[in-house]
Each structure stands twice: as structure tokens, then as C-alpha cells.
Amino acid sequence: MSSSPIYQCNVYFGLDVARASDILYGGYFEHRLSSSAQLSLYHQRVMLNDIRLETGNYSFPIIARGCTPSDTICIGFMAHGSDVTRYNTVPIGTDEIQIYPEGSELLYQSSGSSRWVVYSVPHTILIQAILTYSGQDMTLSKENAISLKLPKGSIDSLLRQTNEVFTIAQNSSNSDCRRGNFNKIQEQLLASYSRIICDAMLESSIEKKSSVSQRHNNLILDSEYFVMSCDDVSASLINIAQRTGYSLRALELIFRNSVGMSPGKWFLNLRLNGTLRDFLMATPVSTVSGIATRWGFQHLSRFSEQYRKTFGEYPSHTLNRSKKRVEAVSFEREFDSQINS
Template identity: 85%
Template sequence: MSSSSIYQCNVYFGLDVARASDILYGGYFEHRLSSSAQLSLYHQRVILDDIRLETGNYSFPIIARGCTPSDSICIGFMAHGSDVTRYNTVPIGTDEIQIYPEGTELLYQSSGSSRWVIYAVSRTRLQQAMHAFSGQEVTLSKENIVSLKLPEGCIDKLLKQTNEVFTIAQNCPDSSPRMDILKRCLEQLLLSYSQIICDAMSASSIEKKSSVSQRHNNLILDSEYFVMSCDDVSASLINIAQRTGYSLRALELIFRNSVGMSPGKWFLNLRLNGTLRDLLMATPISTVSGIATRWGFQHLSRFSEQYRKTFGEYPSHTLNRSKKREGTVFSEREFESQINS
């Protein structure tokens, strides 16, 4: 294994954050931005054998929709976050970890700056570690996200171990004796997660999240699929209400309570971010009008102004920049020079 595959660090600035789809190795996430103000994403990853440790720092409110890796269980927690941070519309509480089965569809939201940590490991290896600790077979759900409330101080311990791993990995060529230290640290982290999960499950501290939240998340997901599958992507809310069986008033309340915005604003944000990603990934023959029409914007002057108000520049400027250069991804040293300049 080469040193570059052990430790990776990418930093994205501005609208190029929308390009960062591989923030979870083996999974896929699209970022939806609500503005262009002070955007930076600092992402680190350590890979060793079948264990992956990842962390991301967002400097801004974020919506990320996607799916976790199909070959690993992901254990995640918030290292720090805003007052409102959610997964699949469910608020993430203090001192909680979430266990995501392989291939989980996930909607992550934070209303301010945040840092998340994900430890990804094969189901077999995790269950073997849990069995070695508890002496019992421990079954983890293959379908449902499990949220565990931990004793005070557990998250701080996990974060300290996580930071130690990244500190060691940053300057750790595979020929170095520090590789053995890194491997032991990752295995110790696996042991810590195994102990915490076993203790929490035996103490019956599993947080049973509301089935109402699950239904609302499914409603939002189904509504997105419906909107994107229509010939007219700007399908009216009346069509969505008729299809889902909710009144317009109920639909409004569900969206505001679940994702913090009206359905109209949610779908406008979805479509604007779709155009942003397509403009950033434009081919030499791409046009603003062609991309905007594909995302359901029929009135181009109105679309251009909505885009400018959201992202701080006109779509033609985004298109011109994307045709001139590749996405702005910085190394850690370049990142430090940017923020110190």
C-alpha cells in the first residue's frame, strides 16, 4: 500500500464544495449549498486494510444527500455541530453515536459549522471485535440506523483517539515504524467502538427514534424522486400533495419541522444545486440555457437572478470558470496558506 492511500487530505473552497462527492470512501454524497459565503470543506481520510477513518469540517450550513458504502458499517458522531444537526430529519443529540448499515440512504443537515467523524469497518470484523469483548454474539441491524446514547465523556475519548490517528498518519510513510503505531491506534479505536456499542446495547440505551420522523424522511425522499422524474422538473406542490395524500398545509408543516424550510424553498434549492453541479462539470459544448432547462427553469432571466442571489455570481460566470480550469482542491499546506493570507 502506498503512503498516498494511507492518508489523504482535500480542501474545497467556495462553490467547488459542490464537487466533493467522495467524502465517504465507497459512498456518494451530493452537497447542496444555500449560499456562497465563506465556504470551505476540510476533509481527511485514513485507510488501512479494511478500516477507514474519515472526518469532515464544514464552515457553513450544509445539506448532504447520498448513500454510505455498500461494503462497510459506518459508525459516526458529531465532534462539534450547530444547534440543529440531523440525519434523515432526526435530530442528533449530545453524546450520541449512529450506526449506519451498509448502503444506507442518508440525508445529513447542519444549520451551521460542524465536524463529523465516521469509522467504517466490515460487518464481520466489527462483530468479531464485539464478540471478543462481550463473549456473546451481537447482532447489528442490516436495515435500520441505530442511535446509541453514550455516557458522558465517551465522545471526547473517541475524538481524542481519532485526532491521534490523523496526527500519526499525516507523516507516516509505509516503511516507517510509525506504521505499526498507526495500525495499533486504529485497532484500539475499533476496540473502543466495540466496547462502547456492547455496553450501550446491554444497558438498553438505544435511542428509538420516532417512526414519524422516518415517515417524513421517506416522504421527502419520495417527493424528490417524483420531482426529478417529471418531464417538468418544476412540478407544482399540488402535484406532490396529490401524489402523497397530504394537504398543502400538512406538506408545508412537515417540511418546516423536518428540514427547516418550506417545500417550495427545498425544491428550489435542490434544482439550483443541480444546475450548479452541472455548470461546474460542464463540457465544452454546455450552455447555461441547456443546463437550466434540464433542471426545470423555464424563465432564464428569473433563474439567473435566483442563482446569483444564492451563489453570489451569475451562472455564466460559473460556466466560464469551469471551462477554464479543473476544480479547486488544495493540499493541507495550500489550505493553511489560503486561510492565513
């Protein structure tokens, strides 16, 4: 391994949190906000060849829907906030880690502040490290995420090593790092994850999460795809009930138990966040009505009020601010071009 890690740190504030789509290198996640109050996301990443270590601190409730990287297995745990977080509608227990196969679809939801850590490693490297530790070949699911219950204190140990990696990477020019100190801690971290996974699986302590939760997560995901193809959310909910065999009352209970809100509120939040991302990525010709209509909002005055109640400002204010930012960037680029020509 190289002794020159690539360290990155990104901080997002306010509604710009919705633009942070690359919180897992090689993956894509869509952040959905439920308010504009006290929004901050602090994200760190260390890359060393094909292995990545990432962490994110959310100061607010969050819904993140997306896909993990297609080239690595992701091993995640909660540094804090496990009592308020879910993955794929399943509550995350204390002293648990989750293993996500390459390219897994993931719904992350937290009802309060939280910090997560994800260690991404190629399948072959992880399996070889497990083999080195145990002398046994281990089979990891290529389709379903699994949760492992760890002995008390294991998460704290992983967190200490994680923090040490980030500390060393931030100071990668110092003599300790040049002497290979970073390589050593990285090797120790890989060995720790391998040992923990191996021991937990050999002891048959895989947490068998409810198949009902998995069905409900699939229902919510499929419903999102269907609803986004319809203009009328109310009509599409009736169609979802007809297609799945659930009654509207059953859908209501499933959503409230799985994601903590009604179907109507869930899909309204989905659409509002869609408009927010489009406003933040606006072009000079973007309009409020054009973006709102694209996301299924037919009554602009009602949409503007729903947007203001959720994000603390009218859509026109978000759009105008984004356009000014685009203009400023364009001016700066033009100025630099003239200076360098």
C-alpha cells in the first residue's frame, strides 16, 4: 500500500445539503430534507488504493435513498445515533454492523442527529483477509445486506481506529506517516473488520432481520418508482393498493411503521426534495413553474406554500440564489480565461 493517502473533507450547510450526492465514493445518494432548521453535514473520506474509509455527521433528521458503490463491499456502523436510525426500514441496533454487497440499494433514515462510518473494500481483499485470519473460506451474500451483532465494545474499538486513520491522513506529510504509520493502522483496520466479521459469522450471530421488513422496503421502493411516473399522487396511491393487494388503510400502517409517516407525506416530501435539487442545480433558463410542473405540482400557489413550510423560503428565493451563484462562477471562469490568455 502507498503511504500517501488521499484525504478529503466536505462541509455542507443549509439547503445545500441536498446537493451532497457523493457521500460514498462510487455510489450515489439523494438526500431528502424535512425542514431547513440547523442543517449541516460534515463528511470525511480517506482513499488508499482500492480501500476507502468515510464518515458523515448529520445534525438533523435525514432520509437518504441511493446505491452503494458497484466495486466494493461496504461495511457500516453507527458511531452515534443508532437508536434513531434505520436501514431499508429496519432499526439499527446497538453494537451492530451492516454489510452491504456491491451496488446495494439502500434507504438510510435518521430521526435525529447521527454519525455513520463506512469502510469500503473490494470483495477479493476482504475474503483474503478473512481467510488469512481464520483459515476458512467465507461466503458473503451478493444480494442482501446483513446485520451482525458484535460483542460489547467492538464498535468503540472500530471507532477509535477510524478516528486514528483520519487524524493521520489529515497530517499525511508528517514523518510518522512517511515511515509507514498510516500503512500500519490501515492494515490493522482491515484485520479488525475481518476478525469481527469472521467471528460473528462463525458464531452464527447474523441478525436475521424480518422478511416482513424487507417486503415493506421493497414495496416502498417500488411505490416510489411508480408514483414518480404519475402526475396525481392520490390516484397513484389507489393504483398502488390495487396492484399490491393492500388496502389504503394497510398502506397507511405499513408506511407509518416502516418510515414514520403516511404515504401522502412521504411522497410529498419526495417531490418537494426533487424540486429543491433542481432549484439548486438550476440553469439561467430554469423557472419555478417549469420545475414544479416536472415534479407533478399543478397548483403553483399551493406548491410555493408547501415548499416554504418545508424549507423556510419560497422556491423563487432558492432559484434566484442558485442563478446568482451560477452567474458568479461563470464570471470568475471568464475572468480567469482573460487573465491567462
